[in-house]
Amino acid sequence: MVNFCPQCGQKVEEMFHFCPACGGRLPVQEEDPQVLEDFPATVLHMF
Secondary structure, three states: OEEEOOOOOOEEEOOOOEOOOOOOEOOOOOOOHHHHHHHHHHHHHOO
16 A cells, blocks of 8 residues: 655655655554554464
8 A cells, every 4th residue: 555645745655654755754554453463473474
């Protein structure tokens, strides 16, 4: 998913929390707590 910087309107990849073009901070989207709890198990399955 692609986000847009609220300051300059440039496209910003979802993994970035700031705009590489102007340095503006993007609004942080709330993560689903269920996903965060399962994160370590997901990492272990990758190895």
